[in-house]
Amino acid sequence: MFKHATLILGYEVRGLLRNPIWPLFGIVQPVLYLVFFAPLLGSTVPGGSDSAVLAMLTPGMMLMIALFGSMFAGFSIMNDTRNGVLERLIVSQIWRPAIVLGRVLKDALALVIQAALIIAISMAMGLRVGALQALLMLALMAMTGLLAGSLSYGLAINIRDENAMSQIVQFMAMPLTLIAGLFLPVSLGPEWLQSVAKFNPLYYAVEAGRSLFRGDLGASTIPMAFALFTALCVLTVTWSVRSLRKLAG
Amino acid sequence: MIIEAHELRKTFVVGRGRGKAREIEAVRGIDMEVERGEVFAVLGPNGAGKTTTVRMLATFTQPTAGQARVNGYDVVKEAGKVRASIGYVGQLGGVDEMTPAIENLMLAGRLAGMSKKQAKARAEELMAAFALTEIGNRPARTLSGGQKRRFAIAVGLVTAPPLIFLDEPTTGLDPQNRANLWEEVRKLRDQGTSVLLTTHYLDEADALCDRLVIVDHGKVVVEGTPEALKKEVAGDIVTVRLADGPAEGLEQARLLLTAEPYVREVVQEDELLRAYLDDGERGLPSVLRALDRDGLAIQSITLERATLDDVFLKHTGRSLRDAA
Numbered sequence A: 001m002f003k004h005a006t007l008i009l010g011y012e013v014r015g016l017l018r019n020p021i022w023p024l025f026g027i028v029q030p031v032l033y034l035v036f037f038a039p040l041l042g043s044t045v046p047g048g049s050d051s052a053v054l055a056m057l058t059p060g061m062m063l064m065i066a067l068f069g070s071m072f073a074g075f076s077i078m079n080d081t082r083n084g085v086l087e088r089l090i091v092s093q094i095w096r097p098a099i100v101l102g103r104v105l106k107d108a109l110a111l112v113i114q115a116a117l118i119i120a121i122s123m124a125m126g127l128r129v130g131a132l133q134a135l136l137m138l139a140l141m142a143m144t145g146l147l148a149g150s151l152s153y154g155l156a157i158n159i160r161d162e163n164a165m166s167q168i169v170q171f172m173a174m175p176l177t178l179i180a181g182l183f184l185p186v187s188l189g190p191e192w193l194q195s196v197a198k199f200n201p202l203y204y205a206v207e208a209g210r211s212l213f214r215g216d217l218g219a220s221t222i223p224m225a226f227a228l229f230t231a232l233c234v235l236t237v238t239w240s241v242r243s244l245r246k247l248a249g
Numbered sequence B: 001m002i003i004e005a006h007e008l009r010k011t012f013v014v015g016r017g018r019g020k021a022r023e024i025e026a027v028r029g030i031d032m033e034v035e036r037g038e039v040f041a042v043l044g045p046n047g048a049g050k051t052t053t054v055r056m057l058a059t060f061t062q063p064t065a066g067q068a069r070v071n072g073y074d075v076v077k078e079a080g081k082v083r084a085s086i087g088y089v090g091q092l093g094g095v096d097e098m099t100p101a102i103e104n105l106m107l108a109g110r111l112a113g114m115s116k117k118q119a120k121a122r123a124e125e126l127m128a129a130f131a132l133t134e135i136g137n138r139p140a141r142t143l144s145g146g147q148k149r150r151f152a153i154a155v156g157l158v159t160a161p162p163l164i165f166l167d168e169p170t171t172g173l174d175p176q177n178r179a180n181l182w183e184e185v186r187k188l189r190d191q192g193t194s195v196l197l198t199t200h201y202l203d204e205a206d207a208l209c210d211r212l213v214i215v216d217h218g219k220v221v222v223e224g225t226p227e228a229l230k231k232e233v234a235g236d237i238v239t240v241r242l243a244d245g246p247a248e249g250l251e252q253a254r255l256l257l258t259a260e261p262y263v264r265e266v267v268q269e270d271e272l273l274r275a276y277l278d279d280g281e282r283g284l285p286s287v288l289r290a291l292d293r294d295g296l297a298i299q300s301i302t303l304e305r306a307t308l309d310d311v312f313l314k315h316t317g318r319s320l321r322d323a324a
Ligand SMILES: Nc1ncnc2c1ncn2[C@@H]1O[C@H](COP(=O)(O)OP(=O)(O)O)[C@@H](O)[C@H]1O
Pocket: A247, A248, A249, B012, B013, B014, B024, B025, B026, B044, B045, B046, B047, B048, B049, B050, B051, B052, B053
């Protein structure tokens, strides 16, 4: 079963390697933020050192790539709903969840590589973070990618219309990023904003990420985020796999 | 029996959740039996329900009602075993445009449980058989229509299944490529693979299949071998166009010819009369004489062998060419 997921993963990764340029574009934006936005934040962060500012901003930037890199992943499957590739796979001997899992794993892998680059750049700028914390952060980010990716594949399989899909993705991505405190902690904002943020899964990931990068491994935000994301990932992957049935009408 | 279908039905519900749900009866009770080793055609105009039927048999779409067994397995309850028994080449092709042929062939093999080495050997074997070796490493989007189609069929054959479904395998191909593909289908039969193909081309069904069903509006209209079906209609057809068109003349000619003993049936199609005769060569002079006797001037007259279109026309009252 899982072997089928790795087979699809391998197939997708080889596809990515034939065209390895595009994922690199994904990290340009977060790097620009790190370079030009971080210096503006000196006065807002307690301590205000370069390292503290970067510890605050870097997890947000990593999650930004996770979200934006994955929310649009569904577009890649849209073609396969029309050219019969999915139809062929569905009547092959494949373990069905592998069709979605293989793809989200490929996307997660690409994300982790992008994120590792971001951490490296951030460290070059003065960030100090332990190896374990960095690894945990990468894992959290991979899970964010899994969540957003499977959601996106599910949407694509259900909607099968590029225009509608891009409207919906934009509609969802904007509030998700704004109300998660990707750039600045939500705790700087008013009560109501903090209450609203509690309904946004991304908020928990950002908070957990900041705890990790502060070196605060004991923070309750960390297990909380992992548990929440595991549960949500199970839901979205199941949903998108079930959606494959809709292709048959 | 490699395929047995009984009262297979599919009703799609479209526009659900937008208030005005509408039901489309795509397949309305289809029965068919396909023997092992047979090339079986499903012939019918666009929208007849061919694709939906094949998709149900291939376990892609769940039937609304009815039963079907493929290779002895129930398409709903034993879908996994059915999938292991079939190759499926859909109407849409199923070719990943961005990826080289060999990648698709290898993946299909690995998913069926082959080792990397086995999958590679099988992919190379198929690429050689389908003249794809030279182009197997090129992304599929750079291939011609005929090459893509051969490649899609090769992917369907990776597991050497006892049965392969080919949904409209030659639609959109030029005559040369169609002829090549027909050759491939004949080779499959020679190797003992059962083939179920759908088509809206009469000549294709006629040239390729051992037996066929003609479907229209989701139902089987008639079933049999091409020869038997054509013979049932008539041996030959005489088509007459009268010189001075008006309707009375045409009607007069129709009654006249119907009364002739060697004419089986006369059908009017627009300005034409089609007379079905068992032996056209002998009947033609008599037809000419009979029309002349009544002073009906003929503009043109042709004699043709009956085709499957005549079979379709007889059973549905429409020409397949117009229906498509
Ligand atoms: N997934 C679907 N949803 C709704 N209607 C469909 C679907 N697939 C086919 N139909 C309808 O069912 C009928 C039969 O279609 P199809 O099986 O594709 O015919 P054919 O292959 O003979 O051209 C058509 O009216 C078509 O519009």
